[in-house]
Amino acid sequence: MVIVMAPEATRQDVDAVVEVVAAAGGSAFVSRGVSRTIIGLVGDVAQFGTLDLAGMRGVADVMRITAPYKLVSRENHPDRTTVRVGGVPIGPDTVTLIAGPCAVETPDQTLQAALMAKAAGATLLRGGAYKPRTSPYAFQGLGVEGLRILTDVREQTGLPIVTEVVAADDVATVAEHADMLQIGTRNMQNFPLLQAVGAAGRPVMLKRGMSATIEEWLMAAEYIAQRGNLDIVLCERGIRTFETATRNTLDISAVPVVQRLSHLPVIVDPSHSGGRRDLVLPLTRAAVAVGADGVIIDVHPHPEQALCDGPQALVDGDLDALAGVMRDLPPLVGRTAAALTPA
């Protein structure tokens, strides 16, 4: 941490800061410039954070100079991580396609969507059994019944399952059925839930909060990591901005930025960020081209009957194009499409 003193700060003001830092167990190095004095702090940043340094006499500014996360930081772990979900890799050498219906509605709809996904090259199946919905009047998911449908479809297709969990109390049940637990955008800072999935012994996909900075997103991952689980895949799904032409604004730059700050894999959700079917393929191409480690896409056999997010699901005709993207683009970024491992 660096403390910048105001031009009018006195020697006593500087000494007072040094003392407070020392009392908190840290060390302070004072650099006197011509018009400004700067104090560099060494020690435990979390502890300094609780001091009211900014409120002390003569202090003009307090600036943090180290990242507040550790376990997920690339600084401490230079090699990028590959997370394996039921044997399928998500990491720096591959591009993994995760696809399936937004919500599990019926066994037949789920199976059909899974077969569409697989035909397009997907090696992981997404599908929501528990749905966090903005309106209390909207379809909230089938719950445990939905989990059972997913495991049946996994048996029929061989695709490992990614599904969302929205309450700490449900984590054990979901972890029993699913291969990967998804934390949705609205729960990115639901800290008890993060701690529960951190202890659940399953890989976790952590969606970025729709108004979370990249740093806050990595701090949320740190919560999970701190419970002993480093099998975390980050998912960029669009942020909230002033633009209303798309549901959210896909922050495509976040992919290379995060890959530099953290060793964790990063994938992109082109379906929820745009909220429009016609944007899914262009944004998928952009995601693979920018270097994402995978994409997660909504498909539905009959989107006009979908109970959730039908307007953005890919339909039959789009899937050939998606398969083409998964075939042609990964080699251009030095990767292969991730394959299902033989059972």
Added chain:
Amino acid sequence: MVIVMAPEATRQDVDAVVEVVAAAGGSAFVSRGVSRTIIGLVGDVAQFGTLDLAGMRGVADVMRITAPYKLVSRENHPDRTTVRVGGVPIGPDTVTLIAGPCAVETPDQTLQAALMAKAAGATLLRGGAYKPRTSPYAFQGLGVEGLRILTDVREQTGLPIVTEVVAADDVATVAEHADMLQIGTRNMQNFPLLQAVGAAGRPVMLKRGMSATIEEWLMAAEYIAQRGNLDIVLCERGIRTFETATRNTLDISAVPVVQRLSHLPVIVDPSHSGGRRDLVLPLTRAAVAVGADGVIIDVHPHPEQALCDGPQALVDGDLDALAGVMRDLPPLVGRTAAALTPA
């Protein structure tokens, strides 16, 4: 709901929309203009929402024309509501000052902060026993021990207690001790938690999500109301914008906007929105002047030692000024400062 057809839409396209709506149990009224056909839908909007109307041939746009919330809407409940917390009113005739420490740390610190708050005119005590923190390395609150400190201080000062709950599993315990349950900004869309406090039999203070639209905020209140609890107080606490000079941007306009859309009381948190002590008094004056039903303010006897948000807590010298604001400003907006009711 109104469906706007594209200029090139055919009669068949229009008929197809009408049929889909009829099949979903609604009625559709077609108005043919010179260059555009418009279709008005009558029926259950929630059901139409799941149809992929925007994806149908010839449809240019789908526009919602009624608010998606009902129980909290002023349209269905024209008189503004007064919520009573341990006898203290929060509503259209009063300005209620809620104050106290951001986090409960020790019995002594909490009592001192409560006495400071009371001297400044507060009639409700705030104080966090469970703290949602961005960093897993930051102080997370005292939990049940903190609740006990709060009830002791309530006994000593007579101030009813407002405190945050961050997990559905804790709701019963917190409701046993507190007079009002607070839902923090990060949990505004934690739907299981909203449902739990909706069933807890205590008034609820619902902070606005830092990137929530006013409509989403009212939808979150609807979740609580739907479980039978209409004793909800909304709290504007700043939204996330591009400006970094303040921690968040206080959306002062939200107060009159919400008061027009909903019958629920609305208060303002000038401490967390600005994140700076020097902004608390000016923003408190603005909040009362704009017509807020109350304010919630951090005070701390020794902010430089605070374990949480010390830089924004008011200290002794500020409290006289705060007391002056609570005395002079409410009459100018046709209100009185809310009083503690005799036990």
Added chain:
Amino acid sequence: MVIVMAPEATRQDVDAVVEVVAAAGGSAFVSRGVSRTIIGLVGDVAQFGTLDLAGMRGVADVMRITAPYKLVSRENHPDRTTVRVGGVPIGPDTVTLIAGPCAVETPDQTLQAALMAKAAGATLLRGGAYKPRTSPYAFQGLGVEGLRILTDVREQTGLPIVTEVVAADDVATVAEHADMLQIGTRNMQNFPLLQAVGAAGRPVMLKRGMSATIEEWLMAAEYIAQRGNLDIVLCERGIRTFETATRNTLDISAVPVVQRLSHLPVIVDPSHSGGRRDLVLPLTRAAVAVGADGVIIDVHPHPEQALCDGPQALVDGDLDALAGVMRDLPPLVGRTAAALTPA
């Protein structure tokens, strides 16, 4: 400026930074911490800004520690400034009401609006002769004819005139007629225009760009000041955020924040920020209560016929309430309503 070196930076990396800074005429002070080395720069920041310091080997971060503006900074000019417009003060001791029609349409409409404004306590008349409009098909203002109407109305009412200028070529003409030149939100970074008004010998009202940070706003003021004109009044008029319930989000906190950073007066535009008539009075009260040095408000005798922004103009019935606010609120913040000086 402070340069934070990466943990893996070598002594050579540090030396290279020191050399580059020295070559640019600055001095560098190196502080070696346990895990980090920090380099403090002394000298001309503008010059350092052109160096690619962030791109040098071993550099983790470059942080600015001094404000990039000087002439408008409070650091260099601790006393807050009072700007006088045709004798009417805008500054720390007063609250100045500026009111009038958004656009000058006819002599009669302008005179009526001016009389309404004066009755409500306004001592400066606003009115647009040149209108920057988002659509090329919208009314663009009367131009010079509008200026003549304004000067006639000034003669009839005694109210000095504030009017917008949108092109550097018009500055001389507008300055000939008006008492204060207004720079609109879309032109806040129109640098040739800023330089032109800086040289025009008239007070300037500089509206905040709708997506400008406070720092960028003060830098824009610095452009004007640099041409020798320090009679600048800043005007907060709402910023662009994700919230769509109001046209823009009034950043009420900007008022005290700017008053701390700059000696220039700051006023608020409650009409354009909200874009709704029912918000004007509450936001005016908030602006005065937060400590603004004035407000600027749209009034129109017949808003339903207005050629511009009719939906937000105050009408007759509202003006008594506005007069009441101007009478009752300023004393509570230690000010008086600014008066017209006797001719």
Added chain:
Amino acid sequence: MVIVMAPEATRQDVDAVVEVVAAAGGSAFVSRGVSRTIIGLVGDVAQFGTLDLAGMRGVADVMRITAPYKLVSRENHPDRTTVRVGGVPIGPDTVTLIAGPCAVETPDQTLQAALMAKAAGATLLRGGAYKPRTSPYAFQGLGVEGLRILTDVREQTGLPIVTEVVAADDVATVAEHADMLQIGTRNMQNFPLLQAVGAAGRPVMLKRGMSATIEEWLMAAEYIAQRGNLDIVLCERGIRTFETATRNTLDISAVPVVQRLSHLPVIVDPSHSGGRRDLVLPLTRAAVAVGADGVIIDVHPHPEQALCDGPQALVDGDLDALAGVMRDLPPLVGRTAAALTPA
């Protein structure tokens, strides 16, 4: 336009709206639903916009249903346009690389940068002679001298020139030297400047305002088109959001969204949106993959000495990679890299 009446609106309220619309020369079609009456308007939207329809008794909402731009709209011009700049196409069949130095500093620096650009596959040269700078203390460009350097380099390399113009008074001079005029992000709503370039007889590149919605951006293009110039290329360059890890947030989705709304070509600026050299190549790949009609990139022979935006300029080592992207990616989106036409 569609007017939604409030549930409590009376027949008289509806009649009053119909009369006002008729008086303004439009027609109104009334659809009475069970709980709501909707009025569809037919006629000149610009004229209705000046009516205070939203302020009339019984009106709940006023919704626009047609785009406010016409000349640039794809609705009126279904085939996508190819703009030719000195013979080089920018349009749906090609991907055009525009590259060069952010600012023209010296003849040698400009020539070297142009040769670097050409080697990487660029067929148009960018370079700023007039620079809009946030700080009045920053380098403001060489002006006419810079234009002369550019024309010399054009002669030496054969690359047509794209350069920015910041003041209406400079348009004629810049148009005399340059092959394409660039309007920067800060001037997107500088309407006199838009009108001047609309009349200058040169293709125009219109950068998106950093806080402009897509609709406002297209309205700005409409200003240019309205003066008779339809040779407009739109350039997405990042928007302002809460995220600070990148200078701006590249809105990659804007490319397909705009291509659906407008017939004009759309290119991407990966240098200014990210503001970081390490993001330029990934974002360039994303731009081409998403379907952009071109990219514009900063290159500099010695970025550590650049007078402007050095930290984001590509250097020698990066250019091979850029050349590879221009060779391999366009075929995957059914395009070819745009070529220089033989003189």
